[in-house]
Amino acid sequence: xxxxxxxxxxxxxxxxxxxxxxxxxxxxxxxxxxxxxxxxxxxxxxxxxxxxxxxxxxxxxxxxxxxxxxxxxxxxxxxxxxxxxxxxxxxxxxxxxxxxxxxxxxxxxxxxxxxxxxxxxxxxxxxxxxxxxxxxxxxxxxxxxxxxxxxxxxxxxxxxxxxxxxxxxxxxxxxxxxxxxxxxxxxxxxxxxxxxxxxxxxxxxxxxxxxxxxxxxxxxxxxxxxxxxxxxxxxxxxxxxxx
Amino acid sequence: xxxxxxxxxxxxxxxxxxxxxxxxxxxxxxxxxxxxxxxxxxxxxxxxxxxxxxxxxxxxxxxxxxxxxxxxxxxxxxxxxxxxxxxxxxxxxxxxxxxxxxxxxxxxxxxxxxxxxxxxxxxxxxxxxxxxxxxxxxxxxxxxxxxxxxxxxxxxxxxxxxxxxxxxxxxxxxxxxxxxxxxxxxxxxxxxxxxxxxxxxxxxxxxxxxxxxxxxxxxxxxxxxxxxxxxxxxxxxxxxxxxxxxxxxxxxxxxxxxxxxxxxxxxxxxxxxxxxxxxxxxxxxxxxxxxxxxxxxxxxxxxxxxxxxxxxxxxxxxxxxxxxxxxxxxxxxxxxxxxxxxxxxxxxxxxxxxxxxxxxxxxxxxxxxxxxxxxxxxxxxxxxxxxxxxxxxxxxxxxxxxxxxxxxxxxxxxx
Numbered sequence: 001x002x003x004x005x006x007x008x009x010x011x012x013x014x015x016x017x018x019x020x021x022x023x024x025x026x027x028x029x030x031x032x033x034x035x036x037x038x039x040x041x042x043x044x045x046x047x048x049x050x051x052x053x054x055x056x057x058x059x060x061x062x063x064x065x066x067x068x069x070x071x072x073x074x075x076x077x078x079x080x081x082x083x084x085x086x087x088x089x090x091x092x093x094x095x096x097x098x099x100x101x102x103x104x105x106x107x108x109x110x111x112x113x114x115x116x117x118x119x120x121x122x123x124x125x126x127x128x129x130x131x132x133x134x135x136x137x138x139x140x141x142x143x144x145x146x147x148x149x150x151x152x153x154x155x156x157x158x159x160x161x162x163x164x165x166x167x168x169x170x171x172x173x174x175x176x177x178x179x180x181x182x183x184x185x186x187x188x189x190x191x192x193x194x195x196x197x198x199x200x201x202x203x204x205x206x207x208x209x210x211x212x213x214x215x216x217x218x219x220x221x222x223x224x225x226x227x228x229x230x231x232x233x234x235x236x237x238x239x240x241x242x243x
Numbered sequence: 244x245x246x247x248x249x250x251x252x253x254x255x256x257x258x259x260x261x262x263x264x265x266x267x268x269x270x271x272x273x274x275x276x277x278x279x280x281x282x283x284x285x286x287x288x289x290x291x292x293x294x295x296x297x298x299x300x301x302x303x304x305x306x307x308x309x310x311x312x313x314x315x316x317x318x319x320x321x322x323x324x325x326x327x328x329x330x331x332x333x334x335x336x337x338x339x340x341x342x343x344x345x346x347x348x349x350x351x352x353x354x355x356x357x358x359x360x361x362x363x364x365x366x367x368x369x370x371x372x373x374x375x376x377x378x379x380x381x382x383x384x385x386x387x388x389x390x391x392x393x394x395x396x397x398x399x400x401x402x403x404x405x406x407x408x409x410x411x412x413x414x415x416x417x418x419x420x421x422x423x424x425x426x427x428x429x430x431x432x433x434x435x436x437x438x439x440x441x442x443x444x445x446x447x448x449x450x451x452x453x454x455x456x457x458x459x460x461x462x463x464x465x466x467x468x469x470x471x472x473x474x475x476x477x478x479x480x481x482x483x484x485x486x487x488x489x490x491x492x493x494x495x496x497x498x499x500x501x502x503x504x505x506x507x508x509x510x511x512x513x514x515x516x517x518x519x520x521x522x523x524x525x526x527x528x529x530x531x532x533x534x535x536x537x538x539x540x541x542x543x544x545x546x547x548x549x550x551x552x553x554x555x556x557x558x559x560x561x562x563x564x565x566x567x568x569x570x571x572x573x574x575x576x577x578x579x580x581x582x583x584x585x586x587x588x589x590x591x592x593x594x595x596x597x598x599x600x601x602x603x604x605x606x607x608x609x610x611x612x613x614x615x616x617x618x619x620x621x622x623x624x625x626x627x628x629x630x631x632x633x634x635x636x637x638x639x640x641x642x643x644x645x646x647x648x649x650x651x652x653x654x655x656x657x658x
Contacts, residue, residue: 083566098256099249110246111566
C-alpha cells in the first residue's frame, strides 16, 4: 500500500505575494499514521496545508496522495480529488452558522460522488452524519437542532470533525483544531477524533504549536525541519498574514 | 443540493438587506414597465379613437392641433370654417360622406359637440366599431341631446349647456334645457365624455348671445327660437369619408389650396404619426430615466453583495475545503445576484399589474386614457429579460472578487 502522502522536491511560491514560498525535499505519511507537526507562526503551515489539500499547485516537484501525484492534476481534478479523499478541520469558524448541524456535516459530500456512496448515498447519509455526531459526543438535541450558530466552540469543532470524517476519507488535515479549547477538552476532543479516525481508516496530519499534545500521536515532526521558507530577499520570511 | 440550500439560507440569514434589495429592484422594474405600459396604452388609446375617416378639415392651423381639438377634444380651434365652404367641400365628387363638427361649448366640464345624425352612422373607432346606443336614439328635436357613456353616468337626464369650457361656468344657457334623446355605449374614447347635439341646437343656444355674453333684456323664449332660421353660419371642423382612398392626397391638396378661405386638411393617421414624433422625445426621456433607476437598483444590489463578501470569506474557504471549485464560488454569488434580480422583476411586474388594476378607472376618468390590462408583450418580456441579464452581469463583479479572494486565501480562514 502506498504512503498516504509522499512529497518529493517540492518548490512553491505564492503568485504575486512578494515571492513568499517554500521548498520541501521529502516528506511522507504512512497509512493510518497520526502525525503532529509542530510549527510556530510564520513557519509556513498554511502554505504546506494548501499544497497538500491541492488548493494550490507547486511550481515543481511531486505531491503524491495514495500514489496519485496531485501536482500533475488540473485545478478542477485537484478540487475533485480533495473532495473525495481529504477531510479538513480548521482552527475555528468551521461551520456555516445559518445552516443546520447535519447540513454542515453533509456539505463534505456535495462535491464527491464516491465519498457520498461510502457515506450511504442519498438515503443513508443523514443517518451516517447523525451517527458520527453522536459518536463524537454531540448531544441528540443539538444534532437535530436547526442552527449551527448556537453551538459552543467545542461543539463546533466536533461538528467539523464529523464533516472531515464522513465518507471515510484517507487523510484528515487539521490546522490547530484544539487551540480554542481548554486543556481537558483538548484531550477529550483528540480521543474522540482518534477513535473515529481508526474507524474510518484515515491518517491524520495535525499542525499545532502546542508540543504538550505530542504523547497522543504516532509521530511528532518539526515543520521547520521539513519545509524551508523562501523569502523574497533570502532572509527567512514571515508567514503570510497572521490567521 | 445542500450547497444551494446553504446559499439560500445564507440569503435568508441576511433577509432584511436582501428584501430591501429585491424591493428596490421591484420598484425600478415597476417604473420601467409602467412607463412602457402607459406609453403603449396612450398610443393605442389615441390610435383607436378615430378610424374610417379619411380627411379632417378645419381652419388653417397645425395638423396636430387640428387633430387634437377635432377628435380628442384637447385644446381649442383657432378659427372656424364657414358653412358655405363646408358645403362646397362636402359636394366634391370624391366625398362619400361629410360630418360637420361644432365645438366650443361645455356642460358641467363635458364638451358639447354640435353635429348631424350622420355622425352616429359614419363615425368609427377601434378599426371598425360603430357607435351604438345603450338606450334611445340619435337626436331628432332641436333640444335633444345624445350623451356619451361617462356623461350619462355622471349626469341625470336634464341638462343645461354652459358657454365656454371648464367645470364651473358662471354663464349658463339655463333658459334652454335639453332633453336626453339617447345614450351611447362605452367606447373608451373621448366620445364617452361628449354631449352631442344638433348643429341647429348650437345656434339656438347662442341666438340671444353676442360676444360671449347674454344681452340683457333680449332673452328669447324657446318657442320663438324654434321659429328662427337656425342654419349654422360656421362650424369648427369636418370629418370626410372618401369613395376611394386613392383620391385622398388630391383632395387634401385641393382643400389646402381652397381659394376663399385658409383651410387645413389632414389625414388622421399621418397627423397621429406627427404627434408621436413630437412626444417621442418625452417618451425617450422617461424611458431613459426609468432605465437609470433600474441601474441604480442594480448598483445597490452589487453594493449589498460586496459588503457581505468579507464576512463570507469564511464561507468561501469552507466550501473550497470540501472540494468546491473557485468557479462554484463564482457561480453561487452570480446566482445570488440573478435570484435577487429575478425576484425583483417578478415582484415589480406583479406590483405593476396590481396598481394598473387599481388605477385604471381613475386614469380613465381623469385623462380619458383607456389602459388595457393585457399580458406582457414580446418586447416587454425582452425588457425584463434584459434586466435579469444586467443583474447577472452586475453580480459578476462581487463574484469575481470573491473568486480572487478564495484563490488567494487558499486554506486560510479569514474573518
